[in-house]
Amino acid sequence: MPDFRSNQGGDSQIVSNTGGGGVCMMRSTWRDEQHPSFIHFIVSFLRENAFRLNFVNINPDFIFNCGGLSVAFVFVTNWDCSISTPIFSRVHKLKGQFGHLYVVVTLTNREQNESFVRSYFKHGMTLGRPIFVPVQDLEMGFEKIVRIAHVRGVCKQQDAISKLRIEREHSVQGMDVFLRVLTSIPGIDNHDANALSQAIGSIEAISRASKEHILEKTDLSGEKAEIITKFFRDPEYYLGPKIN
Numbered sequence: 157m158p159d160f161r162s163n164q165g166g167d168s169q170i171v172s173n174t175g176g177g178g179v180c181m182m183r184s185t186w187r188d189e190q191h192p193s194f195i196h197f198i199v200s201f202l203r204e205n206a207f208r209l210n211f212v213n214i215n216p217d218f219i220f221n222c223g224g225l226s227v228a229f230v231f232v233t234n235w236d237c238s239i240s241t242p243i244f245s246r247v248h249k250l251k252g253q254f255g256h257l258y259v260v261v262t263l264t265n266r267e268q269n270e271s272f273v274r275s276y277f278k279h280g281m282t283l284g285r286p287i288f289v290p291v292q293d294l295e296m297g298f299e300k301i302v303r304i305a306h307v308r309g310v311c312k313q314q315d316a317i318s319k320l321r322i323e324r325e326h327s328v329q330g331m332d333v334f335l336r337v338l339t340s341i342p343g344i345d346n347h348d349a350n351a352l353s354q355a356i357g358s359i360e361a362i363s364r365a366s367k368e369h370i371l372e373k374t375d376l377s378g379e380k381a382e383i384i385t386k387f388f389r390d391p392e393y394y395l396g397p398k399i400n
Contacts, residue, residue, distance in 0.1 A: 178222035222309025
Protein backbone atom coordinates (compact mmCIF):
# COMPACT_ATOMS: atom_id res chain seq x y z
CA MET A 157 0.00 0.00 0.00
CA PRO A 158 1.39 3.47 -0.84
CA ASP A 159 2.64 5.77 1.91
CA PHE A 160 0.03 8.51 2.24
CA ARG A 161 2.22 11.24 3.69
CA SER A 162 1.02 14.47 5.25
CA ASN A 163 1.35 17.69 3.28
CA GLN A 164 4.25 19.05 5.32
CA GLY A 165 5.92 22.00 3.70
CA GLY A 166 3.40 22.16 0.85
CA ASP A 167 0.88 24.81 -0.16
CA SER A 168 -2.15 23.36 1.59
CA GLN A 169 -4.12 26.56 0.99
CA ILE A 170 -4.25 27.45 -2.69
CA VAL A 171 -7.24 29.80 -2.71
CA SER A 172 -8.61 32.21 -0.17
CA ASN A 173 -11.23 30.79 2.18
CA THR A 174 -13.02 34.13 2.13
CA GLY A 175 -13.56 34.14 -1.62
CA GLY A 176 -14.82 30.60 -2.03
CA GLY A 177 -12.99 28.07 -4.13
CA GLY A 178 -15.83 26.56 -6.14
CA VAL A 179 -17.41 23.14 -6.58
CA CYS A 180 -15.66 19.80 -6.94
CA MET A 181 -17.54 16.77 -8.28
CA MET A 182 -15.85 13.41 -7.71
CA ARG A 183 -16.77 10.22 -9.54
CA SER A 184 -18.23 7.82 -6.98
CA THR A 185 -16.60 4.71 -8.46
CA TRP A 186 -13.17 6.43 -8.46
CA ARG A 187 -13.61 7.22 -4.77
CA ASP A 188 -14.44 3.61 -3.98
CA GLU A 189 -11.18 2.45 -5.63
CA GLN A 190 -8.95 4.63 -3.42
CA HIS A 191 -7.51 4.11 0.05
CA PRO A 192 -9.70 5.79 2.72
CA SER A 193 -6.74 7.81 4.00
CA PHE A 194 -6.27 9.40 0.57
CA ILE A 195 -9.97 10.30 0.37
CA HIS A 196 -9.63 11.84 3.83
CA PHE A 197 -6.73 13.94 2.55
CA ILE A 198 -8.79 15.10 -0.44
CA VAL A 199 -11.78 16.06 1.71
CA SER A 200 -9.57 18.00 4.12
CA PHE A 201 -7.65 19.71 1.32
CA LEU A 202 -10.84 20.82 -0.43
CA ARG A 203 -12.28 22.11 2.84
CA GLU A 204 -9.15 24.16 3.50
CA ASN A 205 -9.48 25.68 0.02
CA ALA A 206 -13.21 26.41 0.33
CA PHE A 207 -14.39 23.89 -2.27
CA ARG A 208 -17.75 22.18 -1.91
CA LEU A 209 -17.46 18.45 -2.64
CA ASN A 210 -20.14 16.28 -4.25
CA PHE A 211 -19.93 12.55 -5.06
CA VAL A 212 -21.71 11.91 -8.33
CA ASN A 213 -21.88 9.49 -11.25
CA ILE A 214 -19.79 11.27 -13.92
CA ASN A 215 -17.48 10.12 -16.71
CA PRO A 216 -14.26 11.95 -15.66
CA ASP A 217 -12.79 11.32 -12.21
CA PHE A 218 -13.27 14.99 -11.28
CA ILE A 219 -15.08 18.03 -12.61
CA PHE A 220 -14.24 21.38 -10.99
CA ASN A 221 -16.29 24.52 -11.48
CA CYS A 222 -14.39 27.69 -10.63
CA GLY A 223 -15.57 31.11 -11.67
CA GLY A 224 -18.12 29.67 -14.06
CA LEU A 225 -15.60 27.47 -15.91
CA SER A 226 -15.77 23.66 -15.80
CA VAL A 227 -12.50 21.72 -15.92
CA ALA A 228 -12.45 17.90 -16.12
CA PHE A 229 -9.70 15.60 -14.85
CA VAL A 230 -8.69 11.97 -15.16
CA PHE A 231 -6.53 10.96 -12.19
CA VAL A 232 -4.51 7.75 -12.71
CA THR A 233 -3.30 6.96 -9.21
CA ASN A 234 -1.55 3.67 -9.99
CA TRP A 235 0.13 3.43 -13.41
CA ASP A 236 0.22 -0.09 -14.85
CA CYS A 237 1.22 -0.57 -18.48
CA SER A 238 -0.83 -3.76 -18.66
CA ILE A 239 -4.04 -1.72 -18.40
CA SER A 240 -2.89 1.25 -20.49
CA THR A 241 -5.28 0.56 -23.38
CA PRO A 242 -8.50 1.17 -21.36
CA ILE A 243 -6.93 4.31 -19.84
CA PHE A 244 -6.01 5.88 -23.19
CA SER A 245 -9.28 4.78 -24.81
CA ARG A 246 -11.13 6.57 -22.04
CA VAL A 247 -9.00 9.70 -22.50
CA HIS A 248 -9.65 9.71 -26.27
CA LYS A 249 -13.40 9.57 -25.57
CA LEU A 250 -13.38 12.26 -22.86
CA LYS A 251 -11.31 14.77 -24.82
CA GLY A 252 -14.13 14.91 -27.35
CA GLN A 253 -16.66 15.64 -24.60
CA PHE A 254 -14.83 18.30 -22.56
CA GLY A 255 -13.18 21.48 -23.75
CA HIS A 256 -10.89 21.59 -20.71
CA LEU A 257 -9.49 18.15 -19.87
CA TYR A 258 -6.31 17.24 -17.99
CA VAL A 259 -4.87 13.80 -17.22
CA VAL A 260 -2.82 13.50 -14.03
CA VAL A 261 -0.66 10.36 -13.85
CA THR A 262 1.26 9.17 -10.80
CA LEU A 263 4.70 7.92 -11.89
CA THR A 264 6.74 7.00 -8.83
CA ASN A 265 9.94 5.80 -10.51
CA ARG A 266 11.92 5.85 -13.75
CA GLU A 267 10.58 2.52 -14.95
CA GLN A 268 6.98 3.75 -14.70
CA ASN A 269 7.91 6.98 -16.50
CA GLU A 270 9.49 5.06 -19.40
CA SER A 271 6.52 2.69 -19.54
CA PHE A 272 4.13 5.64 -19.70
CA VAL A 273 6.09 7.34 -22.52
CA ARG A 274 6.04 4.15 -24.61
CA SER A 275 2.29 3.75 -24.06
CA TYR A 276 1.69 7.42 -24.89
CA PHE A 277 3.16 7.01 -28.38
CA LYS A 278 1.72 3.54 -28.86
CA HIS A 279 -1.82 4.85 -28.41
CA GLY A 280 -1.39 7.78 -30.78
CA MET A 281 -1.81 10.66 -28.35
CA THR A 282 -1.30 14.22 -29.60
CA LEU A 283 1.02 16.32 -27.44
CA GLY A 284 -0.99 18.81 -25.43
CA ARG A 285 -4.42 17.44 -26.40
CA PRO A 286 -5.20 16.77 -23.66
CA ILE A 287 -2.42 17.91 -21.33
CA PHE A 288 -0.86 15.09 -19.29
CA VAL A 289 0.57 16.08 -15.91
CA PRO A 290 3.06 13.55 -14.42
CA VAL A 291 3.43 13.62 -10.62
CA GLN A 292 5.50 11.66 -8.12
CA ASP A 293 2.87 10.95 -5.49
CA LEU A 294 -0.88 11.03 -4.92
CA GLU A 295 -1.06 14.11 -2.74
CA MET A 296 1.05 16.13 -5.17
CA GLY A 297 -1.29 14.99 -7.94
CA PHE A 298 -4.43 16.22 -6.23
CA GLU A 299 -2.80 19.52 -5.29
CA LYS A 300 -1.95 19.97 -8.99
CA ILE A 301 -5.57 19.27 -9.90
CA VAL A 302 -6.92 21.90 -7.52
CA ARG A 303 -4.30 24.44 -8.59
CA ILE A 304 -5.03 23.93 -12.31
CA ALA A 305 -8.80 24.19 -11.76
CA HIS A 306 -8.42 27.35 -9.71
CA VAL A 307 -6.01 28.98 -12.16
CA ARG A 308 -8.29 28.25 -15.12
CA GLY A 309 -11.18 29.83 -13.22
CA VAL A 310 -9.11 32.91 -12.39
CA CYS A 311 -8.01 33.13 -16.02
CA LYS A 312 -11.66 33.30 -17.12
CA GLN A 313 -12.43 36.14 -14.72
CA GLN A 314 -9.34 38.28 -14.96
CA ASP A 315 -8.01 40.58 -17.64
CA ALA A 316 -5.59 39.88 -20.51
CA ILE A 317 -2.49 40.23 -18.29
CA SER A 318 -3.65 37.35 -16.10
CA LYS A 319 -4.42 35.25 -19.18
CA LEU A 320 -0.89 35.76 -20.50
CA ARG A 321 0.54 34.68 -17.15
CA ILE A 322 -1.45 31.44 -17.21
CA GLU A 323 -0.41 30.76 -20.78
CA ARG A 324 3.23 31.06 -19.73
CA GLU A 325 2.64 28.55 -16.94
CA HIS A 326 1.10 26.12 -19.42
CA SER A 327 4.04 26.71 -21.76
CA VAL A 328 6.46 25.73 -18.99
CA GLN A 329 4.42 22.58 -18.29
CA GLY A 330 4.43 21.74 -22.00
CA MET A 331 8.21 22.15 -22.20
CA ASP A 332 8.61 19.88 -19.17
CA VAL A 333 6.60 17.16 -20.93
CA PHE A 334 8.61 17.78 -24.12
CA LEU A 335 11.90 17.23 -22.25
CA ARG A 336 10.54 14.14 -20.48
CA VAL A 337 9.56 12.57 -23.79
CA LEU A 338 12.81 13.27 -25.64
CA THR A 339 15.16 12.40 -22.77
CA SER A 340 13.41 9.03 -22.49
CA ILE A 341 15.10 8.17 -25.80
CA PRO A 342 18.33 6.26 -25.07
CA GLY A 343 21.37 8.54 -25.17
CA ILE A 344 19.42 11.81 -25.50
CA ASP A 345 20.03 14.36 -22.72
CA ASN A 346 18.56 17.79 -21.91
CA HIS A 347 21.08 19.59 -24.15
CA ASP A 348 20.11 17.41 -27.10
CA ALA A 349 16.39 17.89 -26.38
CA ASN A 350 16.75 21.69 -26.22
CA ALA A 351 18.76 21.69 -29.46
CA LEU A 352 16.02 19.69 -31.19
CA SER A 353 13.32 22.00 -29.84
CA GLN A 354 15.05 25.17 -31.04
CA ALA A 355 16.15 23.84 -34.43
CA ILE A 356 13.26 21.57 -35.46
CA GLY A 357 10.32 22.34 -33.18
CA SER A 358 7.54 20.09 -31.94
CA ILE A 359 7.56 16.38 -31.13
CA GLU A 360 5.58 15.80 -34.33
CA ALA A 361 8.18 17.65 -36.44
CA ILE A 362 11.05 15.76 -34.81
CA SER A 363 9.28 12.43 -35.38
CA ARG A 364 9.07 13.23 -39.12
CA ALA A 365 12.62 14.59 -39.47
CA SER A 366 15.19 12.51 -41.34
CA LYS A 367 18.62 11.71 -39.97
CA GLU A 368 20.16 14.09 -42.51
CA HIS A 369 17.83 16.93 -41.50
CA ILE A 370 18.65 16.46 -37.80
CA LEU A 371 22.39 16.52 -38.57
CA GLU A 372 21.98 19.64 -40.71
CA LYS A 373 19.99 21.61 -38.14
CA THR A 374 21.64 20.52 -34.85
CA ASP A 375 25.01 19.63 -33.35
CA LEU A 376 23.88 16.07 -32.54
CA SER A 377 26.13 13.21 -33.57
CA GLY A 378 25.24 10.83 -36.38
CA GLU A 379 24.64 8.05 -33.88
CA LYS A 380 22.15 10.14 -31.88
CA ALA A 381 20.36 11.30 -35.03
CA GLU A 382 19.95 7.68 -36.11
CA ILE A 383 18.66 6.67 -32.66
CA ILE A 384 16.01 9.41 -32.82
CA THR A 385 14.76 8.40 -36.27
CA LYS A 386 14.60 4.75 -35.21
CA PHE A 387 12.75 5.62 -32.00
CA PHE A 388 9.87 7.26 -33.85
CA ARG A 389 9.70 4.94 -36.87
CA ASP A 390 10.61 1.44 -35.69
CA PRO A 391 7.96 -0.08 -33.32
CA GLU A 392 10.32 -2.87 -32.33
CA TYR A 393 12.78 -0.20 -31.19
CA TYR A 394 10.57 2.26 -29.28
CA LEU A 395 8.49 -0.52 -27.66
CA GLY A 396 11.56 -2.57 -26.76
CA PRO A 397 13.75 -2.50 -23.64
CA LYS A 398 15.68 0.69 -22.93
CA ILE A 399 19.43 0.74 -23.56
CA ASN A 400 21.45 1.64 -20.48
